[in-house]
Structures are given as structure tokens and as C-alpha cells.
Amino acid sequence: xxxxxxxxxxxxxxxxxxxxxxxxxxxxxxxxxxxxxxxxxxxxxxxxxxxxxxxxxxxxxxxxxxxxxxxxxxxxxxxxxxxxxxxxxxxxxxxxxxxxxxxxxxxxxxxxxxxxxxxxxxxxxxxxxxxxxxxxxxxxxxxxxxxxxxxxxxxxxxxxxxxxxxxxxxxxxxxxxxxxxxxxxxxxxxxxxxxxxxxxxxxxxxxxxxxxxxxxxxxxxxxxxxxxxxxxxxxxxxxxxxxxxxxxxxxxxxxxxxxxxxxxxxxxxxxxxxxxxxxxxxxxxxxxxxxxxxxxxxxxxxxxxxxxxxxx
Numbered sequence: 636x637x638x639x640x641x642x643x644x645x646x647x648x649x650x651x652x653x654x655x656x657x658x659x660x661x662x663x664x665x666x667x668x669x670x671x672x673x674x675x676x677x678x679x680x681x682x683x684x685x686x687x688x689x690x691x692x693x694x695x696x697x698x699x700x701x702x703x704x705x706x707x708x709x710x711x712x713x714x715x716x717x718x719x720x721x722x723x724x725x726x727x728x729x730x731x732x733x734x735x736x737x738x739x740x741x742x743x744x745x746x747x748x749x750x751x752x753x754x755x756x757x758x759x760x761x762x763x764x765x766x767x768x769x770x771x772x773x774x775x776x777x778x779x780x781x782x783x784x785x786x787x788x789x790x791x792x793x794x795x796x797x798x799x800x801x802x803x804x805x806x807x808x809x810x811x812x813x814x815x816x817x818x819x820x821x822x823x824x825x826x827x828x829x830x831x832x833x834x835x836x837x838x839x840x841x842x843x844x845x846x847x848x849x850x851x852x853x854x855x856x857x858x859x860x861x862x863x864x865x866x867x868x869x870x871x872x873x874x875x876x877x878x879x880x881x882x883x884x885x886x887x888x889x890x891x892x893x894x895x896x897x898x899x900x901x902x903x904x905x906x907x908x909x910x911x912x913x914x915x916x917x918x919x920x921x922x923x924x925x926x927x928x929x930x931x932x933x934x935x936x937x938x939x940x941x942x943x944x945x946x947x
Contacts, residue, residue, distance in 0.1 A: 638710060640674045641703040643667045644682065648700050652689055674699075704776040712917035728756030729919050734764040734772050735782035737862045738801065738838045738878065739906055741885040743782060746798070749926045757919060763860070766837035773911055779920055781909045784837050790909055794916075796927035797907035801879045803842070804894035806869050813875075814893040821849035821897055827875035830857035830868045842877050845902045866892065 639660075646656040647667070657667040675682045682696035683689070692700060715729050731750075735743050740763055747759050764772065769781035773793070785795055805819045805827070813819055813827075825846055832839040846852060857868055865876045869892055883894040908927040910920050 636674060636677050638707070640670045641707055643670050644674065644696075644700060644703050645707060647671065647683070647689065648692060651691075708776050708917070712915070712919075716915070716918045726754040726756050727918055727922060728754075730758045730760060731780065731919050731923060732760045732762070732778045733780050733782060733923075734762050734769045734778040736766055736769070736784070736837060736906075737763050737832060737860060738882075739782045740862065741882065742799065742906075746782075746923070746926055746930055749930070750922055753926075754922060757922070765835050765860075767835070769909070773909065776911075779910065779917065780923055782906065783909055784841075785905045785907045785909070792912065793909045794912040794924065795907055795909050796924050797905050798927055798930050799881075799906055801881075801904045801906050803845070803877055803897050803902050804880045804883070805897055806866070806876045806878055806882070806892055806894050808869060808873060809891050809893055811873075811875070811893070813895060816895050818898045819895045820899040821845050822851050822899070824875065824877060824897060825849070825851035825853040827853075828873070829853055829855040830859065830865055830872070830874040830876045831855040832862075832865070833858045833860050836860060841902065841904060845897075845900060848900050866890075 643656065643660055643662075646659050647653065650656040650659055653668055654664050657664040660667060671683060678695075678699065680695040680699070681693045682699055684691050684693055684696075711729075715727060718728065733743060733747075740761070743761055747761075750757055762778070764778075764781070766783045769778070769783050770790070772778040773781055782798070783790070784801075785797055805813065805824045807814055807827075813823070831842060834840070834843075843852075856874060857872070859865060859868075862878060862882065865878060866882070866886060868874045869876050870890070877897065878894075880894055880896065883890070883892065886892060908924055910916075910924065916924075
């Protein structure tokens with residue numbers, strides 16, 4: 636068994652196609668198929684469901700895949716740490732893959748900026764995900780770190796670092812009748828023409844619970860999984876939306892949009908970093924988690940996290 640066999644297996648599981656997996660690994664399709672067959676013979680179990688086309692992994696193959704992902708992740712982390720030990724002045728290099736809930740995406744650049752200032756050799760891939768997708772991606776090693784809610788749904792068994800507290804506002808155009816109000820109740824908000832995030836998003840589940848707490852159940856005219864799309868529909872369609880207060884700071888003072896704090900009930904949730912807990916921790920993940928511990932909100936309207944939070 637060698638690293639390349641494991642890389643080929645992970646690529647095949649990701650691409651779900653022998654030719655695409657071979658192309659991603661820069662080898663021929665017979666080479667990839669042959670090396671995976673060798674892996675099956677060495678382990679003594681079938682890994683791939685045999686057919687003219689890729690049909691998926693066997694139950695044994697799924698377990699081998701989990702071990703392969705873990706081994707490759709640790710192998711990459713070892714290389715990063717050894718490279719840093721060899722030349723400490725050069726700083727860390729590599730790529731961190733982050734998955735963030737849509738409402739947190741505007742905040743991620745403030746965090747990655749801090750990391751890049753200390754380690755210019757670290758690159759990032761940032762993807763929009765639901766909180767459930769983040770947990771699955773961490774389990775599959777598809778992402779390195781998630782940015783999600785820490786105190787609303789369970790994250791047991793993960794390393795967590797709080798970043799900031801999320802408060803909610805009703806977003807309307809400056810010409811809206813409610814635009815001059817200091818606050819708006821959730822019941823008042825329920826009577827507006829709303830656009831909200833889709834129901835698979837934890838942000839939406841939080842909002843729905845707040846509406847139920849105010850004894851109302853509005854039906855949004857539009858649903859989307861994009862915060863940018865919500866902002867566009869407030870501005871162009873005249874709809875109202877409910878988003879974290881700091882979104883207005885990201886949009887800027889000339890956006891033509893007003894954010895009015897919501898009350899009755901007041902809803903506050905902590906957002907932070909989550910990663911798989913292990914020892915030793917990947918140097919790149921360690922740098923990001925440390926940046927999270929010293930992170931201070933910068934956009935207007937931001938609150939720091941409600942410390943101390945339990946670190947799971």
C-alpha cells in the first residue's frame with residue numbers, strides 16, 4: 636500500500652467516474668483502476684462495486700475511504716509542519732478549505748486577511764454551505780474548518796473557537812414605511828413581504844423559531860441560499876428580509892437599505908470556527924484557530940462573541 640493508491644481512491648469517490656478521477660490524478664484510467672485493484676488485493680476486501688461504469692463503493696470500500704481520507708489528511712499536515720520546521724522564516728504554506736454558513740461569508744475575509752498577513756503562503760478555498768453540510772464535510776475531510784453557529788445545534792466532538800455574536804434586523808429600503816423606526820417586533824416583521832434563506836439553513840431555522848416565539852408563521856415570497864440575493868431582492872424588488880446586523884456594514888452607507896433591530900424576542904447567537912479535534916493539529920488549521928481566538932469584529936454593528944464559550 637502507498638499514498639498514491641489512497642489518493643486514487645479518494646479521487647474516484649469524489650469524481651464518481653474512473654476517467655475523471657484519473658485525469659484529476661494526472662494518470663491514465665488503466666493506471667488508476669489497476670492501482671485500486673492492487674489495493675483491494677492487499678487489503679483482501681472488495682472496494683469498488685464492479686461494473687462497466689462506476690457504481691459506487693462497497694460497504695468495505697466506504698470504510699477504507701474513511702481511513703484513506705484520514706491518512707491523507709495527516710500526511711499533508713505532516714508535510715506542512717516539517718516544511719515549516721525546516722524553514723521557520725518562510726512561514727507556513729498550503730491551502731485551507733473553509734465552509735461557511737451564508738450569513739457568515741461576508742465576515743470570512745476579515746479572518747483570512749489576518750492569517751495572510753502573518754503567513755502570505757497560505758491560500759484559501761471558501762464555500763457556502765448549510766450548517767448540516769459543514770458537519771458532513773468535516774467528517775468527510777472535504778473541508779478543513781467550518782464557520783457556523785456554536786450554540787444552536789449540536790457540535791459535540793469538535794474543536795470550536797467563537798468569533799462573534801449574531802443579532803438580527805429587518806432589512807428594508809430607505810423608502811419603506813418602517814425605515815425610520817428604531818426597532819421592529821417580530822410580529823410586525825411577519826406582516827411584511829419577506830425574502831428569507833431556505834429552510835435547510837440554520838439561520839432560517841433560527842428565524843422560524845423566533846417567529847413561532849412571537850406567535851406568528853409568515854410565508855416568505857422568495858427563498859434563496861444566498862445572502863447577496865437577499866440584499867438584491869430588498870433593494871430591487873422592495874421585499875423585506877431578516878439578516879444579521881453586520882450585513883449593513885458590509886453593504887456600506889450608500890446602499891439604499893436600512894437595518895432595523897428586531898425585538899420581542901431579542902435573538903442572539905454565537906458564530907465561530909469548528910474543526911475536527913485531533914492531536915497533533917494541522918499547522919494550518921492551528922493558525923486559523925489561533926486567529927479566531929484573537930479575532931475582533933470590524934464591520935459596523937458587530938458584537939464580539941459572548942465569552943466564555945465551551946470549547947468542545
